[in-house]
Amino acid sequence: MMVSANEIHHTIRKASLAIGLDHDRATDIGAAVVWLARHGQDGCAIAEAMLAATDTAPPLVMTKAKDQLKLSSPRPAIEGIAAIDWLIANPDDGCVVMSDVSDGVLLLGLLGVAAGQYNSVFQISVDGKNHKARVTMTGCTNWTILSDSRNQTMSLTCFPASGEDAISNPDYYDDLIVAKDVWEKLAALAYKTYVPSSEQSRLSGAGAGLNDND
Amino acid sequence: MSNAITPPHMELGKADTNTPNGTQANACGRPLPDLRHPDVVMTLARLGSFFPHRLSFMRSFIRRIAKENASLTMPVCALDADGYGHLVLTLPVSGYDYSLIAYSRPLNADERTDRVIATKWDASFCLFDGIPTEEDITALADQVTKQEAGRYHHKVLTLSRANKSLRLFHHVVESLASGVQPDLQQIKAIGYLMRTTAVYGNGKFGIADRDRIAGRPGLEGPFQAEMLTVFLIREFTLFLADYCARQISGEAAIGLAPSYRRYLGIGNSTGLGMAPFLVNHPALLHSWIMAREVAFARTQSVPCINDDQYHRFETLLDRAYHSCHDWQVEDQIQMDRIIILREELAKLKADISARPLNQEYPFKDVVSRCASYSLETQELMVSLLIELIPDQVDGLVDCMANPHTPKLIPSMTIAELRHILDDHYRWVDAVDGSAETSDAHFWYTSEEKLEPRLGRRYEEPGQELEMPFNIPRYVGALKSAITDLPDHQIVAELLMGRPDLRHIVRRVQTTAIYPYAEIRDNLVGDACRPIDLLRCKLSFFGASKFDPKSDRWTRITLYQGAPTAADLMAETEPDLAASRLAELDDWIFVLSPSEA
Numbered sequence: 001m002m003v004s005a006n007e008i009h010h011t012i013r014k015a016s017l018a019i020g021l022d023h024d025r026a027t028d029i030g031a032a033v034v035w036l037a038r039h040g041q042d043g044c045a046i047a048e049a050m051l052a053a054t055d056t057a058p059p060l061v062m063t064k065a066k067d068q069l070k071l072s073s074p075r076p077a078i079e080g081i082a083a084i085d086w087l088i089a090n091p092d093d094g095c096v097v098m099s100d101v102s103d104g105v106l107l108l109g110l111l112g113v114a115a116g117q118y119n120s121v122f123q124i125s126v127d128g129k130n131h132k133a134r135v136t137m138t139g140c141t142n143w144t145i146l147s148d149s150r151n152q153t154m155s156l157t158c159f160p161a162s163g164e165d166a167i168s169n170p171d172y173y174d175d176l177i178v179a180k181d182v183w184e185k186l187a188a189l190a191y192k193t194y195v196p197s198s199e200q201s202r203l204s205g206a207g208a209g210l211n212d213n214d
Numbered sequence: 215m216s217n218a219i220t221p222p223h224m225e226l227g228k229a230d231t232n233t234p235n236g237t238q239a240n241a242c243g244r245p246l247p248d249l250r251h252p253d254v255v256m257t258l259a260r261l262g263s264f265f266p267h268r269l270s271f272m273r274s275f276i277r278r279i280a281k282e283n284a285s286l287t288m289p290v291c292a293l294d295a296d297g298y299g300h301l302v303l304t305l306p307v308s309g310y311d312y313s314l315i316a317y318s319r320p321l322n323a324d325e326r327t328d329r330v331i332a333t334k335w336d337a338s339f340c341l342f343d344g345i346p347t348e349e350d351i352t353a354l355a356d357q358v359t360k361q362e363a364g365r366y367h368h369k370v371l372t373l374s375r376a377n378k379s380l381r382l383f384h385h386v387v388e389s390l391a392s393g394v395q396p397d398l399q400q401i402k403a404i405g406y407l408m409r410t411t412a413v414y415g416n417g418k419f420g421i422a423d424r425d426r427i428a429g430r431p432g433l434e435g436p437f438q439a440e441m442l443t444v445f446l447i448r449e450f451t452l453f454l455a456d457y458c459a460r461q462i463s464g465e466a467a468i469g470l471a472p473s474y475r476r477y478l479g480i481g482n483s484t485g486l487g488m489a490p491f492l493v494n495h496p497a498l499l500h501s502w503i504m505a506r507e508v509a510f511a512r513t514q515s516v517p518c519i520n521d522d523q524y525h526r527f528e529t530l531l532d533r534a535y536h537s538c539h540d541w542q543v544e545d546q547i548q549m550d551r552i553i554i555l556r557e558e559l560a561k562l563k564a565d566i567s568a569r570p571l572n573q574e575y576p577f578k579d580v581v582s583r584c585a586s587y588s589l590e591t592q593e594l595m596v597s598l599l600i601e602l603i604p605d606q607v608d609g610l611v612d613c614m615a616n617p618h619t620p621k622l623i624p625s626m627t628i629a630e631l632r633h634i635l636d637d638h639y640r641w642v643d644a645v646d647g648s649a650e651t652s653d654a655h656f657w658y659t660s661e662e663k664l665e666p667r668l669g670r671r672y673e674e675p676g677q678e679l680e681m682p683f684n685i686p687r688y689v690g691a692l693k694s695a696i697t698d699l700p701d702h703q704i705v706a707e708l709l710m711g712r713p714d715l716r717h718i719v720r721r722v723q724t725t726a727i728y729p730y731a732e733i734r735d736n737l738v739g740d741a742c743r744p745i746d747l748l749r750c751k752l753s754f755f756g757a758s759k760f761d762p763k764s765d766r767w768t769r770i771t772l773y774q775g776a777p778t779a780a781d782l783m784a785e786t787e788p789d790l791a792a793s794r795l796a797e798l799d800d801w802i803f804v805l806s807p808s809e810a
Contacts, residue, residue, distance in 0.1 A: 002365075002367060006417025007417055022713060022717060081713075085624035086706040088706070118621070175368060191661065193659065194661035196661055197660050197662035
C-alpha cells in the first residue's frame with residue numbers, strides 16, 4: 001500500500017513509544033525509517049522487525065577510552081543513538097568501535113538522518129579488511145555492510161561533509177510503498193499509545209453540546 | 215566540525231542567548247529592533263489574547279492572489295436540482311493550478327454533527343494538485359466523502375468537510391429565490407453558510423506530504439494549502455446558495471449582494487487538536503511569534519508619521535472599537551474581557567482626542583498609553599499598529615516557515631546547558647512540583663479518531679500514555695541530574711547514562727536558539743486553559759469572531775470580510791492597481807455590512 005512519509009514517521013514513532021522507547025528516540029527512529037524509505041530501503045519492515053525484537057532495557061555499558069567508544073551488540077535505538085551523539089560531539093578524532101550490530105540498516109538510517117542534520121559524513125570500516133561504506137545525507141554506498149560483517153569488529157567515524165556530500169537531494173518524493181501486513185502490525189503497535197475514549201472525554205471536545213442543526 | 219546549528223531565518227545569534235536583542239541577530243537581513251522578552255510574550259494569558267494581524271496566513275494568502283490577479287474558474291459543475299452532486303473550482307496560485315473538488319450530499323438531521331468524530335457531512339472536499347479528470351473525480355468520490363476512513367495519494371493536498379448552518383443557508387436560499395436579499399440581522403448573527411470541522415494536510419491518510427509542496431511558489435508559507443482550501447470552500451458555499459435559489463425560481467431568483475458575500479466567511483469548530491501542534495513544533499512557533507514581534511518592534515521605531523498615517527490610525531482604532539461591539543459571546547470569561555476591551559478602547563479614543571499622539575515616536579506613545587490596560591487591549595494594539603507600516607511588515611511573511619527540526623547539540627558543555635536553563639527556564643521555578651495542582655492534567659491522543667484530549671490525571675485513566683508536555687517536571691529532573699556534574703562535561707556523555715533526559719535537553723537547547731519556541735507556562739497545571747493555545751494559533755491563521763464554548767474548544771469564522779474571488783477578479787485601471795490591492799487587503803476588524 002501507498003503511504004506518506006508523515007504517516008510513516010508518526011506510525012513508527014508511536015509504535016516505538018508503544019514498546020517503551022523514550023519520546024526522543026521514538027522521534028529519531030521515525031525519522032530514520034522515513035529516510036530509509038526515501039532511499040529505497042524497506043524501512044517499515046526493518047523497523048517492524050526491530051520493534052518486535054528490541055528490549056528497552058537501559059543502555060549497555062559503553063567503554064570509553066580517550067577518543068574511542070567501544071560497543072558490543074549495540075541496539076540502534078538505544079546505544080546506537082548514544083554513539084552517534086558521542087561521535088558528533090567528537091568529530092575530529094572520535095571513533096566508535098562496534099561488533100555484533102543488530103538491525104544494521106536501521107543504524108544506517110539513523111546515520112543518514114544525522115548526516116543531514118549535522119552536515120556530516122559517516123564512514124564504516126571493517127577492521128582488517130578493505131571493506132568500507134559511507135553514509136551521507138543522500139544515501140549509503142553499501143547497505144549490507146553491517147549485516148554482512150556482523151561477526152567482525154567495525155569502526156565508525158565522522159567528518160564534515162563537503163562537495164557533493166554537502167548538497168541534499170530533494171528528489172525523493174516517489175510514492176512510498178509498504179506491505180499491508182507490515183503496516184497493520186505497526187499500526188496495531190501505534191494503537192497502543194491511544195487512550196480509550198470515555199463519555200467524559202468526549203463531552204469536552206470541539207462541537208460538543210451544541211445543536212448541530214442550527 | 216562545528217556543531218553550531220545552521221542559522222535559519224530570524225534565529226538569534228548563538229553568542230547572545232539571554233535576550234532576543236543580540237547584536238548578531240537579524241530579521242530577514244535587517245538588524246533586529248528591541249523585542250519584547252519571551253518571558254513577557256510567551257505566557258498563556260498573553261498568547262490567549264492575540265488577534266489576527268497582517269502577517270496572519272489568510273491575509274498573506276489573499277495578498278498574494280490579489281497581486282497575481284488570480285482568476286477563479288469552475289471547470290465542472292454536476293449538481294442536481296437540490297444542489298447535490300459535485301463541482302470543481304480551480305484557482306491558479308503562482309503559476310500552479312489547484313482545484314477544490316466539492317462533493318455535496320444529502321444529510322439527515324440526526325447525522326449532522328460538528329464533532330470530529332462524525333462520519334457524514336453536508337459537503338466534503340479535497341484540494342487537488344492541478345485540474346482533475348472525470349476519472350479522478352469519480353475515484354476520489356468514495357474516499358473524500360468518507361474523509362478519515364478513505365485512502366488518498368499525493369495529488370490530494372488537503373482534505374476537509376463542512377456542514378451547513380441550516381438556519382442561515384435555508385434563509386439565504388429562500389430569500390434569494392423570492393427575489394429579496396436575506397435579513398441582515400441573520401447574516402450578522404451567524405456570519406457563515408457552512409462550518410468546517412477539520413482541514414487535514416501534510417500526509418494525513420496518504421495525501422501529499424508537506425515537504426512535497428513546501429518549496430513550491432505560493433505554498434512556501436505555513437498552512438497556505440489549507441488557507442487556499444478554506445478560501446475555495448467559502449466560494450463553494452456562496453455559489454451553492456445562489457445555485458439552489460436559481461433551481462427554485464429560475465430567472466426570478468437574485469444573487470446574493472456583494473457586500474453580504476464579502477461579509478460571510480466559513481465557520482469552524484476547533485478543539486484541542488490545535489494545541490499540541492504548538493508544543494510539538496517549537497522552531498515553527500518561534501518563527502511565527504518572532505515575525506510578529508519584529509513587526510511590532512518596528513512600529514515602535516517609527517520616528518514620526520504624516521497626516522495620512524495618523525488618519526489611518528484613527529480609522530483603524532475606530533473600526534476596532536466598533537468591531538468589538540459586534541463581538542458577542544456566551545462564554546462569561548471571554549465576554550468579561552470583551553467588555554473591558556470596549557471600555558479601554560473608548561478611553562483610548564477619548565484620550566487621543568483630548569491629547570493627540572506625540573509627534574515623535576507616536577506609536578510608542580500609543581503603547582505607553584495602553585501599558586496599564588488589559589492584555590486583550592495591548593495585543594489588539596499590536597495587530598492595529600502592525601497594520602500601519604505594511605512596507606516594513608509584509609516581507610516578514612517570508613520568514614514564517616521554518617523547516618528546521620530541533621536537534622541535539624551533543625558537544626554542548628554542562629556549563630552552557632546550565633546557562634540556558636538560567637536564562638530561559640526560570641519560569642519553572644514558580645511551579646510547585648509537589649502540589650497535585652501542578653500536574654492536574656495530562657494530554658493524550660484518544661483512540662476515537664485520534665483526537666487529542668486533555669484528561670484529569672488523578673481522576674481519569676490513561677496518564678501513562680500522556681504526551682510529553684510536563685516541561686516543568688522534565689526541567690526539574692534535568693537540573694537535578696546536572697547539579698554535581700563538572701562544567702566541562704559534554705551533553706553526549708551525560709545522556710549515555712541518562713537517555714531519559716535526551717528529550718528535554720534537546721528542547722532546552724532549541725529554546726536557546728529559538729527563544730519564542732517555548733510556551734513559558736505549565737501546560738499540565740490546574741490553571742492551564744487550553745483555549746489560550748487555540749487562540750494563539752488561530753490568530754496566526756487570521757480567524758475572527760473567537761467564540762469559546764468551553765476552555766477547550768471554540769467556534770471561529772474564517773475569511774469573514776475578506777475579498778471574494780469576484781472581488782479579486784474585478785477590472786481595475788492600471789494606475790489604480792496599488793490602491794486596489796490596498797483595499798483588497800483591508801479587512802482587519804471587520805464591520806458588518808449595511809442593509810443591501
